[in-house]
Amino acid sequence: MLWYDSHVFAGPVVSVSVDLDPVECYFRIHALPGGPADEIRHVILRRCLPRLADLFARHGIRATLFAVGRDLEEDTEGRRILADLASAGHELANHTHTHPYDLVRLPRPRIAEEIDRAHAAIAAVCGRPPVGFRAPGYEISAEVIELLCARGYRYDSSTFPAIPYYLAKAAVLGLIRLSGRRSGSILGSPAVLRAPREPYRPAAGSPYRRGDQPIVELPITVTPWLRLHVIGTTLVIAPEWLRRRMVAAALGSPFFNLELHGIDLADAGADGFPAALVAKQPDLRVPLARKLAALDATLKEARDLGAQFLPLRDAAEQTVSRGEPAGFAP
Ligand SMILES: [Zn+2]
Structure with a gap:
């Protein structure tokens, strides 16, 4: 789709993505x-993915x-x-081969292997090589970005500039x-x-700063106030008034990058x-019907x-078509 098509839409661009972390990740x-x-x-x-597909x-x-x-x-x-979902038009993207939370601490050849084995497996399933990456636990490094650039990846979407999340993770x-x-998991x-909240090109050697790398970073959306993360986990747990306010704040930006996890629709x-x-895992204690209602309401509001x-x-x-660093500026 060409960028100038977007003028027919009055609202923001909204991308919904799902990290399909297997249950074993939550044990880890x-x-x-x-x-x-x-x-x-x-x-x-x-079981969870078909519910999300519906x-x-x-x-x-x-x-x-x-x-x-x-x-x-x-x-x-x-x-x-x-494979069926890819045929129906959904995008399959790379979340590494074994979901190592310490990806950035692995030796370079192991990082490359994590990217390449998943790349091959996904390409085999949908007949189209993936062009996007999200790191396990949101942890990227200059090295990971470099490896993605060398493989012609168009975007990374791992940057997660959420202050309450960072503090909670440190505490846990x-x-x-x-x-x-x-x-x-690692911190x-x-x-x-301090990373930008809007899409940007990362700097070589510094993934959280603007630069001129040939890849686009699509940060996961946080609110302008408090940098609260507007992701599936928070939307299904939050009281309704807070969910509404978070979603309204996210939709106030030109680009809402809404990240879900497969487990968000677990019963x-x-x-x-x-x-x-x-x-x-607090979201597992929320009834499925309530979680569905929260996500349905969010997408309807969008x-x-x-x-x-x-x-x-x-x-x-x-983002690329519009040129940098404008990104999704209206
Ligand atoms: Zn994950």
């Missing part, structure tokens, strides 16, 4: 012993689905669901460490908190999530404002 974050039982190992792709169909949205390469290799049914990781355990540089009881995980829904791939092209 919370340092839960063992791994998920076989019955729930593939629940995100097989939601998108109701609102006429083509979304971006960030897939973990290993799942595509191991889960035939999940692979088929993703601290508590886990105090208890003598070790989370699979990255606080430089992310903890029916899907068989273990009590130990439900105890750690539509009512005349939003133009685009997969991240197309949103990145718009």
